[in-house]
Amino acid sequence: MLNYTVFTFKxxxxxxxxxxxxxxxxxxxxxxxxLVQEMKSDFKAIDEPINANVDQKTVESLKHYLNNQETPQPKYSYHLFGTEFQRNVWDCLIQSKRGETFTYSGLAEKLGLGANSSRAVANAVGANKISILIPCHRILRKDGDLGGYRWGPDIKRKLLLEEAQSLNAV
DNA sequence: CTTAAGTGTCTTT
DNA sequence: AAAGACACTTAAG
Known part of the structure; x- marks a missing residue:
């Protein structure tokens, strides 16, 4: 049974x-x-009903994660909807570390696709439905621009800034 | 600076 | 099966 919850974070x-x-x-x-509207349209292909019941423990640990940006937590298992190609791309990102950044073309090469299929990779990256846990904010344009971000460039910028800072602090 | 072409995958006819 | 959309990149005006 799927549940959802809305909460504020940093x-x-x-x-x-x-x-x-x-x-x-x-x-x-x-x-x-x-957010609720968007979620419902994203899940239109899924028949299961979505309740607003809140599993407090899950939510608390998630909040903690979003606010502290610690290394990926093994206790989360991800169920990723998507094609095999998309999951390959996402896996690459999940395995990345804080402060690491990519370009779309670099990611494409890593996947053995050749540097000019960057657009395909970007497409797959953009299709991810799990912000932050799939660190798609770590991808920048090759020309140095921030690039796009599904949930708004402001948040992307802040996430990158924070990761860079925490990296320097260590 | 701007424009155009190349590129692979996904979504929608 | 085909067309169009893309969180891109590179090269050429």
């Missing part, structure tokens, strides 16, 4: 969908209604 509002302790979806934003 950079705004987050909506998480989970089943037991498996995180399935996280989106970020600033407006609760918008």
């Amino acid at each position: 950079f705004g509002t987050a909506l998480a969908v989970y089943e037991d302790d498996t995180i399935v979806y996280i989106s970020l934003g600033f407006d609760n209604q918008e």
